[in-house]
Amino acid sequence: xxxxxxxxxxxxxxxxxxxxxxxxxxxxxxxxxxxxxxxxxxxxxxxxxxxxxxxxxxxxxxxxxxxxxxxxxxxxxxxxxxxxxx
Amino acid sequence: xxxxxxxxxxxxxxxxxxxxxxxxxxxxxxxxxxxxxxxxxxxxxxxxxxxxxxxxxxxxxxxxxxxxxxxxxxxxxxxxxxxxxxxxxxxxxxxxxxxxxxxxxxxxxxxxxxxxxxxxxxxxxxxxxx
Numbered sequence: 367x368x369x370x371x372x373x374x375x376x377x378x379x380x381x382x383x384x385x386x387x388x389x390x391x392x393x394x395x396x397x398x399x400x401x402x403x404x405x406x407x408x409x410x411x412x413x414x415x416x417x418x419x420x421x422x423x424x425x426x427x428x429x430x431x432x433x434x435x436x437x438x439x440x441x442x443x444x445x446x447x448x449x450x451x452x
Numbered sequence: 453x454x455x456x457x458x459x460x461x462x463x464x465x466x467x468x469x470x471x472x473x474x475x476x477x478x479x480x481x482x483x484x485x486x487x488x489x490x491x492x493x494x495x496x497x498x499x500x501x502x503x504x505x506x507x508x509x510x511x512x513x514x515x516x517x518x519x520x521x522x523x524x525x526x527x528x529x530x531x532x533x534x535x536x537x538x539x540x541x542x543x544x545x546x547x548x549x550x551x552x553x554x555x556x557x558x559x560x561x562x563x564x565x566x567x568x569x570x571x572x573x574x575x576x577x578x579x580x581x582x
Contacts, residue, residue: 430466446463446469
């Protein structure tokens with residue numbers, strides 16, 4: 367086993383081959399998307415490897431509202447209210 | 453503050469940040485809203501009231517609300533009904549039918565062939581006997 371696989375950052379998958387079952391190592395997922403205002407983990411934004419994200423439609427990748435996928439809902443609300451009350 | 457004609461901004465959902473006016477008061481905490489947003493029932497918590505007010509009747513049509521808010525209103529276009537056209541494949545079939553020659557008389561030909569054969573046989577036998 368290579369040294370980099372000793373830490374648990376890589377996912378282990380057992381694959382059945384013709385002769386034996388082998389453990390293979392899958393690359394780690396990117397980090398979760400976070401709100402630009404408060405740093406909360408964003409809901410409704412998947413974190414997948416880029417090749418999976420490419421095939422996803424836009425509507426699956428972010429909520430359908432202004433600042434969707436950038437700000438959380440409460441931060442977005444504050445932002446809009448501050449703009450309106452100027 | 454919450455009354456018919458009050459201009460507000462939606463702060464939740466996909467219409468967030470869009471201007472609208474209250475059209476009707478529904479159950480407590482719920483109002484009917486129209487304007488830049490879609491015409492829909494809305495919780496008062498999801499609205500930011502403004503100081504402006506607009507003259508509209510209760511349950512006013514979208515057209516009037518848009519006019520009062522000076523928002524572009526797109527009317528639905530009535531689609532022109534196309535006259536039924538003859539499909540190209542049908543047209544071709546019709547043409548073929550018109551240009552088709554009358555069927556040949558097959559029965560007669562077969563009969564003549566048989567007769568010829570019989571004649572040929574007879575002639576051959578006749579030659580051998582000779």
